[in-house]
Amino acid sequence: MFKAGFIKRAASLLLAAITVLSFPVAAAASTSSASPYTGKTYTHATAFDGYNRYDGVDVSSHNGTVSWSKVKADGIDFAVIRAGFTGYTKKRHSINTDPLASSNISGASSAGLSVGVYWYSQALTQAEARAEANKVLEILNGAKLDLPVFFDYEFAGVSDGRLDSAWSEGTITKSQMTANARAFCQVIEAAGYEAGIYASKSFLTTQLDGAGLAKSYKVWLAHYTTKTDYTGGYYMWQYSSSGDVNGISGNADCNFMYLPKGSEIGKVYEVIGLNVNSRGDNGTDLTLSWNAVSGAVKYEIYTVNGSSETLKGTSTSNKFTFTDLTPATKYSFRVKAYNASRLIAKNNAYSAYTAPAGVSGLQASVSNGAAKISWNTMTCSGYSLEWATDPAFSANKDSVDLTGSASNSYTLNLDNYATYYFRIRAWQNSGTTKIYGNYSGSLSVTYAPPEPNGFSLSAYTDTSAAVDWNDIDGVQGYRVYTVSGDSQTLAGTTADSNFTLTDLAPATEYKMRVEAYAGSLSSSAEYAVCTAPREVEGFSARIAENGAAQLSWNAVSCSGYIVEWATDSDFTQNTGSAELDASATSYTMDFEGADEYFVRIRAYKDYSAGTVYGNDSAYADLSVLPFAPSGFRVYGRGDGGTDLYLSWNAAKGADVYRVYILNGEEQEYKGSTAESRFIFTDLDPAAAYSVLVIAENEYGTASAQTAVCTAPAAVTGLTAAAGGNTITANWNGTD
Template sequence: MMKKTIGLLAALTLTLTSAGAVLPASAEEYAYDSYSAETDGTTADNGTDTEEAQAEAEQFAQENFDPQYGKYLKSLEAAEETAAAKANSYNMPVYGEKGSGDTDKYTGYTYTHQDRFNNCEKVIGIDVSYFQYQIDWKKVKADGVDFAIIRLGYRGYGSSGDLVLDYRFEENIKNAKAAGLQVGIYFYTQAITTAEAKEEADFCIKYLKNYSIDLPVYFDIESVDYDIGRLDSANLTVAQNTANCKAFCDRIIKAGYKAGVYANPYWLNYKLNAAELAKKYPIWLAHYVTYTGYEGDFSMWQYAYTGQVDGISTNVDMNVDYREKTAAPAKPDAPDDITATLNGNTAVLEWTPVAGADKYEVYRYNKDIDRYIKVNTVVSPKVTVSATGTVIPYTVRSVSISGTTKVYGEYSDLVYISNKIISGLGAASDNKSVTVSWNEISTANGYAVYRSVHGGVYTKIATVEEPSYTDTNTEMGIKYTYKVAPVFGKSDDDATEGALSTAVSAILTPKQINTVSQYSRTSSAVTIRFGHVLGASGYEFALFNPVTNAYKTVGKTIASASMYTFKSLSAGTGYQVCVRAYSEADGVTSYAPWSRALKVATNIEAPTILKTTITPSNVTVTWDAVEGAVGYKVYRRSGVSYIKLADTTSLSASFTDTSKGSRSYAVAGYFTANNRNYTSPYSELCTIDGTLPSTPSFTSGSNSGGNVTLKWSAVPNVTGYRVYMYNNTTGVYDNMKTINAKNTSCKLTGIYSTAKFRIKAFRRETGGTVWSDASAVKTVKY
């Protein structure tokens, strides 16, 4: 026997009303909600287990200020009265009068529905909380119950107003869904501000995140039965109560759920603006009569709290949901285009949404019993399933729902799942085709190759037996992306594709450039010329290091270019340069092989001639040093030709040149690079009149006290004269003095011995200096 609960039970008073009457506040009826869940079918126990569950519920309710505790106690007394009535064969009391409507199997009474619901389907359901203890949901479903409103939690009616999760919420919602019931939620509020109402909504959203529900989340607003709760004490206005309802419901709707309001006639008529609420939210009416005369809008009626349902050991609230009758939905199509994306030991199956489908059932083949087992029911066309090394077939079927009518579509084609997805997918291309290859899967009977062009839809282009495929239906400059799926089955009739691999992209590779030549060079740059390649998006250039066999990319050009200049190079240095074409499309680049390495070299600067000296016996040219030069060559310009006169590693050269009159000289440096000799540009020409001045002759010479006076005959068209004296020690004539051409005499001092003198005339020109022969020796005695 269920134990008798004392205390609040003694205070319970039932007041009967006439049919359709609204109960006054002192006798208003209360409605409660609950949750459901899925397992293997929990069974409600009797005897000791039920007594333990009752004790647990009552202790939890008292410790956590459960506002539904009073109603629970009243339901216990009602249960005892029901049992006594059955034992004594007399009718149980009921609020209202029996009508001519439907006799309810769960209460034994006949209920009459309002005329406005004549054309509605009347769906029977319950609402539960932990006060129903442990529920056998399979029995509940078998007893004709189609839906359950499950309590998620409540706000304690004490002053602190703590939010409390119904400790059987998870159990109830899982098992109810597993048994096939439609599920909704309710939360018993004690919110006195809109902020608290939103907090209660967030509390519901938090615990609902792992579940899909069919019916609304209801905001249960009412007075605490046989006690004074914090909501009652707040004495809120109609506007404030209504605002709290809207704050909760709007928060729930924003999170993606449907929301409604639960209340009894007293609250709907006197404490809420029911008309305003009903415009936006479904109203769940709590009114324990055989016929309700409530005139406001509502769509669900909680007509009793004394229901007896198989699988539940306590009384339970009974509800009827009024749903518009609709024609049976059309049979939905089978899901199509199912793809699988593997992630470790799971796979995500996705398919094209089916028009008219409300749900999808997912089945997996169980080889131990040789049948397909339902593993999940989802609303969106996406589900996560297990994937192992064994090939497992899955199938999906669509479900269309109208009211309580379900119409099932055909099963989809099988999708075989194995976590041994295609791996090692790669792509290589030439200028005519793309070859994709991958690692073999031993359990696969073949492979399906899919291709996307320019990021478009993937289309199957081939089914092959070997782990590679060459695609020749290609064009230059187009991005091709490939995916491969293993194919299972022993024949074409039962062949089914597994999960698609990750993608690999490729474009055709341009041809290798065969024609490369050096076009020009300076001391810091080399310009090359190369041939065009059909379909190239541009060209890339590199310096090649033959020692390390490495390419250092230095630049790119557009497709129309045919020359490229390598810059910032060192003077007089050899390089090896390469060029290759590339093709680009949608972020993918394909490079042709590098061209052969072309040996090139930078030049050195042309030397600058500093001076040219012409004497009757030879010509001497002097120039500045050039960086990178290892030697120099001296040339005389003859017409358009250059005649080499000297080759030296010095910065000057003397040579014999018997040409007469004006002549032009040039110098070029040379160096060695890439095992070749290179010559710099010619220097600027040094042009000079090579006609020798006449030889001057002394006319007199004397020495007076160490002062020598020399005189000579004037020479026309000269710049000056230079006097030399013989050095008896060295045996050569030393330069003693240079005289301007205006003078034909000079004085030398400090000469205290007989001395020998000679004189030369010279002519300075832009290009250098031309000297006459030395005069005859003039001996001057001391």
């Protein structure tokens, strides 16, 4: 490749983006074929039987201006362009840009050729080789290539050349030159390009470890013959430097490229499709797969650390499982594909993380509607906590990712009452992807509804009791029971935080139990309630002759009575009351002005949680009730003792008086009068009577009794006889 003479470095390079193009598949390689560019027949290695063969050229500024469209039309598939070169002077390490590199790269690409580049090297050290590689990267300036960046290592052919003389003088060795080649390729690969080695047959055997380099990089063999006997690995063969290619003035370097069927020129031939199929065993296992390489019979799988490769194993399929990796660790992997002992493809290092180890120490507890989950910290990027309401983690599943290996707890506010199952796994960041480790074992905690509380007896009657309690969010409803000893009876269910017990006995204390439930979970609390006494019946009032109000009623089951009075019917003005025990059936309001009040009564019942009151009776308006009669006086008797004249003081408020003769429990109605007097006309003479006088108006009555006696009947049969100074009288006796 090297042409004598120095070339001025171009001041600047503007490289057009190179699009990867597909090319027609060439005829399958056979044992021999004729080259239209040399007119000779070439015998191909049997290792390439069945491969596709492509024709290519390599050029530099020594070839002058190239008509790339003519080159393409002449059947050329690819071109390798010299990016630059190192001068062979011994005085200094002189690195130079090929002045036509930019135009050749863009021209070849625009014409539809697949393009790669090479650097003509005279490096004596790894540092010089790396400097040359960095110069190539500067020239490329990020341009996309279809083929590798080749390290062209050869003697200049002059005795005082820097590489020639170093070899002849023994100041550089095969080992050093091989290391130089690797140093160049490592810089190229680190920049994302594929690297390759160009060298002659003799160079690959004498000056370089060609076999070793072929395991890592694609080899471009230079051997000007019709049949190469080089047995090392290669995929391109520069078979002539004197080809005749239309579009290139003078002699042209001609090359064969061999690719397995199914692969295309114009694409970097590498192991592709690398993917992590699975990770496991707490981060020590990782299964790597890739697209099968046509013609490959074996794959070697490596971990890569900088320039160092460690063989981890081999596989005859496009899959391999590592079993001894460190959890939560980033690894670089390389897969090399071989046809027999020849490297035919490899990948740039593929990076992936192993999964983190399993998380230990998982604990959980529930308090105040929240679950607190904790665990032991470990090496990772974060944790994924998952929960569900079934042990299979399929019902109501949710999760949260917590960033940072130091996270060791999480508080989850629980929305629904259920048994919650928790498990956790660690994850490791890999770019924008999270690599998850194995789940820990699961554990469960139960979040049951809290016990109902805040009970209050909101309403009651003598046969019912309405109870309220604090609403509990999230429950389906409440079951309400009446409890007696060790047994309970379902009274009903409700979705609201209140319930009314009905069909109860008056003035009776009951124990109720309220059970809040959500699914199969529940909690309960008991509360004592009591029905009211019945409304007091038979309540009546009378005004005594002195103005005192005499109240009476029928007894009911209760703890006592409240008699209440006021000067208005709403019982808001000048109110007063008296509390009486359960034995009372009467009460006298004997204070001044009692007759001017409204009065009512109700019973109450004391029980363990308080006091309940019966309904108020209808009120009595004392101001409209008549007073009881008073001041009874017999103001006359007559008609042989049958008549009796009785009067009394006019009773306040009375419209009429009804008069009765009492005989034990019997009452004999004698008549009524609007005046405060009454004349009996049918009494027995000389008889004692008990008289009941009831003062009455439309609002009520008031009564009083008095005892009277009729006059005897007139004496009959009276006779008298005088004798001396004596008169003797006789009459008929009376009963």
